[in-house]
Amino acid sequence: MSKKLLSAALGAAILGVGAHAASAATLDDVKAKGFVQCGVSQGIPGFSNPDDAGNWSGLDVDYCRGIAAAIFGDANAAKFTPLSSKDRFPALQSGEVDVLTRNTTWTISRDTSLGFNFRTVNYYDGQGFMVKKSLGVKSALELSGAAVCVQTGTTTELNVADYFKANGMEYKPVVFEKEADATGAYDAGRCDVYTTDQSGLYAIRLNLKNPDENMVLPEVISKEPLGPAVRQGDDQWFDLVTWVHYAMVNAEELGITSENVDDMKANGGPEIKRMLGAEEGSKIGADLGVSEDWAYNIIKLVGNYGEVFARNVGPDTPIKIERGINALWTKGGLQYGPPIR
Amino acid sequence: MGKKSMADHALGSVKPSSSGKVSLIYDPRARGIFYQVLTVFLVALFVFMVTQNTIHNLQKANIASGFGFLEGRAGFDIGQSLIEYSSDSTYADALLVGLLNTVQVAIAGVITASIIGFIIGLGRLSQNWLIAKICQVYVEIFRNIPPLLVIFFWYKGVLSILPNAKDSLELPFGMYLNNRGFAFPKIIPESGFGIAVAAFIIGIVASVIVSRWARQRQMQTGQQFPIGWTRLGLILGLPILVFVVLGAPVSFEYPELGRFNLRGGSNIGPEFISLYLALSFYTASFIAEIVRGGIKAVPKGQTEAANALGFRAGLTNRLVIIPQALRIIIPPLTSQYLNLTKNSSLAVAVGFSDVVAVGGTMLNQTGQAVEIVAIWLVIYLSISVSTALFMNWFNAKMALVER
Numbered sequence: 001m002s003k004k005l006l007s008a009a010l011g012a013a014i015l016g017v018g019a020h021a022a023s024a025a026t027l028d029d030v031k032a033k034g035f036v037q038c039g040v041s042q043g044i045p046g047f048s049n050p051d052d053a054g055n056w057s058g059l060d061v062d063y064c065r066g067i068a069a070a071i072f073g074d075a076n077a078a079k080f081t082p083l084s085s086k087d088r089f090p091a092l093q094s095g096e097v098d099v100l101t102r103n104t105t106w107t108i109s110r111d112t113s114l115g116f117n118f119r120t121v122n123y124y125d126g127q128g129f130m131v132k133k134s135l136g137v138k139s140a141l142e143l144s145g146a147a148v149c150v151q152t153g154t155t156t157e158l159n160v161a162d163y164f165k166a167n168g169m170e171y172k173p174v175v176f177e178k179e180a181d182a183t184g185a186y187d188a189g190r191c192d193v194y195t196t197d198q199s200g201l202y203a204i205r206l207n208l209k210n211p212d213e214n215m216v217l218p219e220v221i222s223k224e225p226l227g228p229a230v231r232q233g234d235d236q237w238f239d240l241v242t243w244v245h246y247a248m249v250n251a252e253e254l255g256i257t258s259e260n261v262d263d264m265k266a267n268g269g270p271e272i273k274r275m276l277g278a279e280e281g282s283k284i285g286a287d288l289g290v291s292e293d294w295a296y297n298i299i300k301l302v303g304n305y306g307e308v309f310a311r312n313v314g315p316d317t318p319i320k321i322e323r324g325i326n327a328l329w330t331k332g333g334l335q336y337g338p339p340i341r
Numbered sequence: 342m343g344k345k346s347m348a349d350h351a352l353g354s355v356k357p358s359s360s361g362k363v364s365l366i367y368d369p370r371a372r373g374i375f376y377q378v379l380t381v382f383l384v385a386l387f388v389f390m391v392t393q394n395t396i397h398n399l400q401k402a403n404i405a406s407g408f409g410f411l412e413g414r415a416g417f418d419i420g421q422s423l424i425e426y427s428s429d430s431t432y433a434d435a436l437l438v439g440l441l442n443t444v445q446v447a448i449a450g451v452i453t454a455s456i457i458g459f460i461i462g463l464g465r466l467s468q469n470w471l472i473a474k475i476c477q478v479y480v481e482i483f484r485n486i487p488p489l490l491v492i493f494f495w496y497k498g499v500l501s502i503l504p505n506a507k508d509s510l511e512l513p514f515g516m517y518l519n520n521r522g523f524a525f526p527k528i529i530p531e532s533g534f535g536i537a538v539a540a541f542i543i544g545i546v547a548s549v550i551v552s553r554w555a556r557q558r559q560m561q562t563g564q565q566f567p568i569g570w571t572r573l574g575l576i577l578g579l580p581i582l583v584f585v586v587l588g589a590p591v592s593f594e595y596p597e598l599g600r601f602n603l604r605g606g607s608n609i610g611p612e613f614i615s616l617y618l619a620l621s622f623y624t625a626s627f628i629a630e631i632v633r634g635g636i637k638a639v640p641k642g643q644t645e646a647a648n649a650l651g652f653r654a655g656l657t658n659r660l661v662i663i664p665q666a667l668r669i670i671i672p673p674l675t676s677q678y679l680n681l682t683k684n685s686s687l688a689v690a691v692g693f694s695d696v697v698a699v700g701g702t703m704l705n706q707t708g709q710a711v712e713i714v715a716i717w718l719v720i721y722l723s724i725s726v727s728t729a730l731f732m733n734w735f736n737a738k739m740a741l742v743e744r
Contacts, residue, residue: 086701090710093404114708115404135601146601147521152698153705158416161428172602173418174612176692177701185692188501189520190611192601233401 026098026230026237027071027289035077038064039097042082042179045203046313046321047103047123056080059312060101063122063228066244066302067099070294075301086153086177089114092229099241100229103197105155110229117238120245121227122305124325124334126220127159128198130205133215135192140219144169149182149191151175156196159222183207197224203319240288247295249337250275251304253328258303265296275340284340295340305335395711410707411436417702419694421610432703439699440720446617446695447682447724453621454681455674458628465633476629483626488684491623495615496691506602515595517603522610524603526593533590541580548575612693616685624681628674635670636662667739675732679725686721696720 030036040048040060048058061080068078081097092100093115103125104110106118131137140163150157152175164171174191176182186194187208194204198220205211228245230238251257254272256264265276273279276299277292285292302308306328313321327333365371399406411433418428423441426434464476483491501520504510509519516525548571555566584590596606639662647657688695697717704713 086705089705089708093708093710109706110708113405143601145599145604152702157702158428158706161416161418164418165428171418173420174610174692175420175694175698175702177689177698181690181692184497185501188497189505190501 026234027240030071030098030237034072035079036064036068036071036099037079037081037097038067038102039083039088039091039100040064040080040102042084044103044179044200045206046317046319047199047203048080048082048101050080050082057312059123059308060103060228062302062308062312063101063245064099066248066298067241069297069301070240070244070247070288071290073291073293073297073301075297084153084177084179085151089116092116092231095231098230098237103200103226104229105197106225106227106229107155115232116229117232118227118229119238119242121225121334122245123199123226125197125199125224125226127156127195127222127224128201128220129217130186130194130201130214131192131217133213137217140217140221141167141169143171143193145171146192147172147174147190148193148195149174149176149186150195151179151182152177154196155222155224160195163221179204197226199313199319199321202321203313206318236289240290243288243340244298245305246337247275247298247340248302248305248308249328249335250340251295251299252306252335253330253337256299256304257307258300261296261299271341399711404708406709406711408712410709410712413707415703416706419699420692421613421694432707435699435703436696436716439694439696442613442693442699443682443685443688443695443697443720444724446613446620446685446688446693449617450620450624450681450685451678453617454624454628454677457621457625459632461625461629462632462636465629466636480626480629483622484630486623488619488623489687489690492615492619492687492691495618496611500611500615506598509598509603515593515606517596519603520611521602522608523614524596524606524608526595527605527607529592529594531590531592533587536587537580537584537590540583541576544575544577544579547579548572551575610693612688612691615691616688616693620681620684623684624677627677627680631670631673631677632666635666635668638669639665664739668736668741671732671736671739675729675736678728678732682724682728683721 038061040056040058043049044058046058048056048060050056061078064078064080065075069075071077081091083091083097083100083102088100088102088104089110091097100116101122103123105125106121110116111118129140129143131143137143143164148160148171150160150173157173157175160171160173171193174182174185176185179196183194183204185191194201196204198216201216205214205216208214228241230241251261254264254268254275256268256272256276261276264272265278268276268278270279274282274284276296277285277294282292285294288294291297303311309323309326310316313319315322323331323333325334327335329336396406411431413432414428415430415432415435416428417435419426419435419438421442422438423445424434424438426438461476461479464472465480467473467476486494500522503518503520506519506521509517509524511517514526516523518524551566551571552568555568555571559565594605596603596608598604643661643665644657647661652661685695686697689698689701692698700713700717704710707713
């Protein structure tokens with residue numbers, strides 16, 4: 001009896017470990033389960049943040065919804081896994097999430113040794129510092145001797161070490177695993193300075209006890225190109241995730257919005273028709289592994305890049321971020337979509 | 342033949358078959374060996390498959406593996422460090438800093454928890470109703486709250502509501518308390534300080550020798566020696582005397598208010614303090630119960646016998662009750678020490694750089710999840726095994742020597 005149990009248990013264990021977690025064809029897996037599983041932050045207003053009812057919203061969340069719209073024609077076929085900055089990479093490596101749309105900085109080591117692929121940047125950011133106005137600090141170069149709250153496992157943690165070292169200043173890092181703990185400690189006066197990407201600073205400032213008593217210093221000490229990451233070795237999935245962003249950027253450039261997309265599909269020029277899947281005999285969608293109206297669905301259900309930006313972080317939202325370097329290339333920014341043809 | 346053997350089984354009187362007539366299948370020894378070999382084989386197979394599967398998946402995901410990354414530049418800073426460390430140090434150094442922080446909080450916690458635990462445990466047995474009840478309330482409160490909440494209680498409830506650096510609470514001897522921690526003057530030894538330290542060590546050695554001599558003399562002649570006072574004089578009095586004679590060869594660096602913080606002096610951050618206090622108070626509640634149980638377990642007849650021999654109450658406790666109680670107390674105490682060490686990994690919650698927090702940062706910078714988790718396992722296993730070995734040695738020393 002016990003022998004049977006033992007062999008059954010061992011057999012199950014062996015079978016269990018024999019199954020590989022991450023499958024090569026992510027798109028097939030996603031289609032089979034019927035939704036995209038996206039890794040997002042644990043709550044950064046404007047980028048990925050749940051409301052009281054648990055509905056997620058934000059720039060990164062809309063990217064994920066765009067992927068869902070392209071595959072299923074349903075922007076709600078997306079599920080979100082909140083991940084700390086420490087847990088995000090193992091979660092993607094192990095296949096727990098299909099794609100990481102979580103304000104993640106594209107760096108060479110993440111692209112190579114961690115085994116991920118980056119290509120698009122849905123938000124160009126840079127690291128900054130927030131301090132209490134009462135300290136009377138006007139520049140980050142005055143911060144020698146300060147205690148700095150920072151979230152662990154981020155490029156932020158490395159940049160701040162480099163910046164203080166390069167400028168011959170001392171500081172005392174106080175490192176937390178969760179964003180909320182780090183900002184809470186800053187708010188309680190444990191640290192003089194809070195540092196993260198500037199977009200994050202503006203969003204976090206809103207959640208402090210007295211937002212007006214805190215200010216963001218002018219220095220931007222790093223380049224933080226934030227974009228989605230996928231596992232290496234699955235080019236089909238990588239292409240799809242990439243082109244969702246480019247479709248949104250191209251749509252803004254061509255003037256296609258979620259409101260006029262039906263009209264554009266019927267009456268637009270050849271470039272617009274080709275992108276929206278109204279061109280006869282086109283197989284752009286099929287080559288991507290989705291239906292021909294993939295771009296139409298993204299624009300119709302989620303919006304173009306400009307709309308998504310304005311809705312989540314733009315000047316009319318509480319976060320009030322200008323387009324700046326995130327404007328289209330035609331308007332002096334860096335957002336540039338390669339041609340869809 | 343088979344039936345007979347089965348009957349033997351049923352009667353529980355199995356003998357190793359030496360006659361050679363019993364078939365190998367029914368030979369209990371052969372069966373035992375067979376099962377052991379099978380189990381070893383299956384375990385080895387399991388480990389092999391897990392390893393193969395891990396290697397396969399890592400290669401498939403294009404993740405570099407191996408421990409070579411430990412030589413790389415860490416690039417991040419650590420707030421609390423017992424050794425010299427900067428962002429230019431290697432990952433291995435960073436891990437060592439984390440390990441030392443873990444060991445530091447574990448040792449400090451074990452000592453404090455034992456002291457509080459013994460006091461509370463004895464207090465619960467007190468004849469004084471008030472003291473007994475206060476100790477009981479302490480035990481019930483701290484034993485029933487998860488350790489993480491106790492840490493948060495100290496961190497957010499007590500330490501973070503202290504004033505900021507500019508309005509620090511001033512304590513005597515140039516010490517300050519604020520929401521950045523506890524600042525106190527740094528002792529800077531000058532020439533001659535080493536002699537005082539040497540006197541301290543000589544004092545310890547001498548007191549050990551005197552104790553041995555006193556015990557032997559008492560065994561042989563029955564004469565007692567005031568060993569307590571002698572020890573105190575040797576360990577504390579001698580170095581203090583030397584220190585004063587040499588003209589107090591130390592200077593102090595006092596903490597002073599800088600632009601952001603108190604500068605100079607020594608500082609213990611609120612992260613360490615909250616973790617240390619929480620672990621001590623939490624574990625002390627368990628130790629108190631172990632101590633109470635240990636003392637209660639010594640039969641009343643032992644006290645009565647000691648009284649009958651004319652021992653005073655203090656001597657009864659010290660020579661009769663406590664040595665017997667310790668035999669019962671030490672084994673469960675070991676478990677509590679191990680628990681305290683393992684609970685110190687909750688440091689992550691308040692931003693104390695223990696080995697888990699530092700390892701987590703490394704894991705994220707390098708992506709070497711398998712290697713770092715393996716390092717964590719080895720580190721905690723080594724700390725636990727060392728603690729257990731020490732406590733086993735101590736237990737063996739205290740155990741009843743049966744003749």
